[in-house]
Amino acid sequence: xxxxxxxxxxxxxTVTMAKAINMGLRAAMEADPKxxxxxxxxxxxxxxxxxxxxxxxxxxxxxxxxxxLAESGILGTAIGLALRGYRPVCEIQFDGFVFPGYDQIISxxxxxxxxxxxxxxxxxxxxxxxxGGIGAVEHHSESPESLFxxxxxxxxxxxxxxxxxxWMIQQAISTDDPVIFFEPKRxxxxxxxxxxxxxxxxxxxxxxxxxxxxxxxxxxxxxxxxTCLQAAEVAAGEDRSLEVIDLRTLSPLDLPVIFQSVRRxxxxxxxxxxxxxxxxxxxxxxxxxxxxxxxxxxxxxRVTGFDTPYPPSKIEEDYLPDLDRVLDAVxxxxxx
Amino acid sequence: MSVTASxxxxxxxxxxxxxxxxxxxxxxxxxxxxxxxxxxxxxxxxDLVLTRRVDFEATALQRQGELGIWASLLGQEAAQIGSGxxxxxxxxxxxxxxxxxxxxxxxxxxxxxxxxxxxVDQGGWDPRESNFHLYTIVIGAQTLHATGYAMGIQxxxxxxxxxPRRDAATIVYFGDGATSQGDVNESxxxxxxxxAPVVFFCQNNQWAISEPIERQSRIPLYQRALGFGxxxxxxxxxxxxxxxxxxxxALQRAxxxxxxxxxxxxxxxxxAHTTSDDPTRYRLSEELEHWKLKDPIERVKAYLSRNGxxxxxxxxxxxxxxxxxxARLRAGCLSMPDPDPLSIFDHxxxxxxxxxxxxxxxxxGYLASFEGAH
Numbered sequence: 136x137x138x139x140x141x142x143x144x145x146x147x148x149t150v151t152m153a154k155a156i157n158m159g160l161r162a163a164m165e166a167d168p169k170x171x172x173x174x175x176x177x178x179x180x181x182x183x184x185x186x187x188x189x190x191x192x193x194x195x196x197x198x199x200x201x202x203x204l205a206e207s208g209i210l211g212t213a214i215g216l217a218l219r220g221y222r223p224v225c226e227i228q229f230d231g232f233v234f235p236g237y238d239q240i241i242s243x244x245x246x247x248x249x250x251x252x253x254x255x256x257x258x259x260x261x262x263x264x265x266x267g268g269i270g271a272v273e274h275h276s277e278s279p280e281s282l283f284x285x286x287x288x289x290x291x292x293x294x295x296x297x298x299x300x301x302w303m304i305q306q307a308i309s310t311d312d313p314v315i316f317f318e319p320k321r322x323x324x325x326x327x328x329x330x331x332x333x334x335x336x337x338x339x340x341x342x343x344x345x346x347x348x349x350x351x352x353x354x355x356x357x358x359x360x361x362t363c364l365q366a367a368e369v370a371a372g373e374d375r376s377l378e379v380i381d382l383r384t385l386s387p388l389d390l391p392v393i394f395q396s397v398r399r400x401x402x403x404x405x406x407x408x409x410x411x412x413x414x415x416x417x418x419x420x421x422x423x424x425x426x427x428x429x430x431x432x433x434x435x436x437r438v439t440g441f442d443t444p445y446p447p448s449k450i451e452e453d454y455l456p457d458l459d460r461v462l463d464a465v466x467x468x469x470x471x
Numbered sequence: 472m473s474v475t476a477s478x479x480x481x482x483x484x485x486x487x488x489x490x491x492x493x494x495x496x497x498x499x500x501x502x503x504x505x506x507x508x509x510x511x512x513x514x515x516x517x518d519l520v521l522t523r524r525v526d527f528e529a530t531a532l533q534r535q536g537e538l539g540i541w542a543s544l545l546g547q548e549a550a551q552i553g554s555g556x557x558x559x560x561x562x563x564x565x566x567x568x569x570x571x572x573x574x575x576x577x578x579x580x581x582x583x584x585x586x587x588x589x590x591v592d593q594g595g596w597d598p599r600e601s602n603f604h605l606y607t608i609v610i611g612a613q614t615l616h617a618t619g620y621a622m623g624i625q626x627x628x629x630x631x632x633x634x635p636r637r638d639a640a641t642i643v644y645f646g647d648g649a650t651s652q653g654d655v656n657e658s659x660x661x662x663x664x665x666x667a668p669v670v671f672f673c674q675n676n677q678w679a680i681s682e683p684i685e686r687q688s689r690i691p692l693y694q695r696a697l698g699f700g701x702x703x704x705x706x707x708x709x710x711x712x713x714x715x716x717x718x719x720x721a722l723q724r725a726x727x728x729x730x731x732x733x734x735x736x737x738x739x740x741x742x743a744h745t746t747s748d749d750p751t752r753y754r755l756s757e758e759l760e761h762w763k764l765k766d767p768i769e770r771v772k773a774y775l776s777r778n779g780x781x782x783x784x785x786x787x788x789x790x791x792x793x794x795x796x797x798a799r800l801r802a803g804c805l806s807m808p809d810p811d812p813l814s815i816f817d818h819x820x821x822x823x824x825x826x827x828x829x830x831x832x833x834x835x836g837y838l839a840s841f842e843g844a845h
Contacts, residue, residue: 205661208658211614216623252595254598311821
């Protein structure tokens with residue numbers, strides 16, 4: 136079979152997240168001839184992060200489409216293709232470049248099913264490499280997830296590791312609703328063992344408890360999952376038991392998993408790279424307050440980027456939540 | 472047929488494809504021929520009159536408080552009927568919010584257009600049945616949808632098969648103001664580089680609410696196509712025969728695999744932008760008087776009468792049909808039920824979410840708490 140490489144089937148393989156998403160895209164394209172990949176440089180180059188590497192060679196230019204350099208054009212034509220029965224997967228090259236296509240996402244993609252009274256479906260997936268920590272110039276390190284979560288009609292996901300990424304991208308593509316799929320770009324090259332034969336471990340819209348703990352619940356997604364797991368490891372050395380939940384699905388949120396944990400620990404810290412104000416943490420804190428009020432031992436705390444534009448890369452580590460800032464919040468929650 | 476970008480402007484004026492003069496005389500054009508008979512022209516006349524009547528009735532309903540707003544197509548009937556009748560069943564049309572005439576040609580019940588402007592839904596027709604997409608309010612956004620849809624037709628292998636019942640194209644409607652939008656320009660780029668089977672049908676009605684065409688372009692709009700690498704043509708937008716012929720040629724070209732084309736239908740918005748607009752604040756009444764002489768319906772009537780194709784009974788019959796249609800619309804509008812408040816939550820997602828289900832349930836409980844109360 137053309138394009139079937141060593142990692143396509145059979146024995147577990149060690150892959151990077153970029154490769155895992157590539158494999159997921161390949162599997163989805165093999166399973167359904169209506170699946171298309173489109174975006175800037177996704178064809179011959181294989182994408183600036185090589186996530187679509189080799190796909191055009193194996194599936195052809197009609198299915199892996201190098202587009203003109205116009206994000207609204209990518210999104211708008213993807214909607215048209217979806218109306219014709221295709222399942223386009225659009226790559227936005229970097230988070231900060233999605234905004235020229237924002238109108239098509241917000242005003243057209245998100246609302247099409249609703250305004251057609253359910254008659255039209257636009258199963259478009261928008262892949263967005265997001266977040267900072269790679270030393271990039273401006274507009275290449277942003278975390279705009281709450282700008283999409285706020286919009287009815289979209290489903291919003293963020294993968295955090297290769298195994299999840301492989302399955303989540305396929306689950307996203309088979310979703311009949313439009314999906315915004317955030318990929319933590321600074322984790323693209325981190326590896327894990329992927330056993331394709333094992334099947335997906337988790338349903339698409341489910342949070343996952345990655346580490347169990349009793350004292351504080353850390354809620355995170357995308358690039359912050361690794362940070363939080365490291366924080367939990369360090370905290371364990373100080374006799375503090377942190378539970379780490381990878382939310383995975385930001386819209387809809389998997390609230391029961393969050394509530395169950397917080398009712399037990401009584402404390403929650405939400406960690407995200409995007410700015411504080413009206414970020415995901417605000418929504419999560421409000422939900423926890425509404426549903427777990429009598430279980431709380433402290434207010435829900437947030438560790439986030441600041442309410443500033445993303446800073447120059449030489450000081451981005453000061454902007455990004457890190458292990459110490461997470462543990463500082465844990466201390467404050469426990470000392471309340 | 473050879474379609475070039477310029478169509479040889481005569482005497483230094485922008486060339487205008489015209490097949491029926493404002494006086495109702497048939498004229499020929501070297502590039503575009505009208506290939507239907509007088510029966511078809513009678514049909515066009517009926518379409519034009521009924522479409523205008525729908526427009527009048529809807530305007531009246533708005534004035535009486537039954538519609539929130541109405542976007543009149545007065546003056547643009549020929550552009551819409553001519554292009555709409557040029558479509559094959561398998562072609563797919565993407566309208567703005569003013570394409571009531573195209574909707575008519577595609578078999579969409581005008582009552583469903585009324586529903587949108589009354590506020591009971593956002594377009595109740597099924598685009599999959601009529602191949603007529605929902606109205607798009609955001610200016611120009613639909614040009615990209617039409618281009619993407621056309622790219623889908625390409626991928627379905629339905630371009631250039633030579634089978635006229637299978638080969639398909641899209642047509643997308645937009646106005647002169649929309650040509651300033653990024654989306655329209657991006658759609659030109661995409662359609663051009665992929666050679667997509669899409670016809671860009673621009674109704675240049677001279678006004679984008681209060682802004683004249685001079686605020687959108689320093690060159691005739693059809694000439695923009697050349698810069699994108701496909702042909703453009705300006706057609707008399709008040710000439711239903713020319714609009715039919717040019718659109719049909721453009722669609723045929725697209726279906727055959729020769730790529731996109733821009734049709735600029737040169738017309739005039741004889742009414743206000745919408746019922747909320749007051750054009751006396753920004754344009755002179757002389758202009759309207761000038762365009763009234765080019766009325767799209769009068770010239771067809773003149774043609775039919777002068778050539779003895781119809782008698783008074785024909786006109787009376789169409790009028791009676793228009794009266795009947797208007798009465799049906801009025802009755803249908805007045806008896807249109809308001810949607811169920813809980814339908815707010817329907818179809819937000821194909822697969823709804825637990826949170827939305829909860830919101831719906833909470834709101835249902837809230838509403839129920841008033842039952843029996845006064």
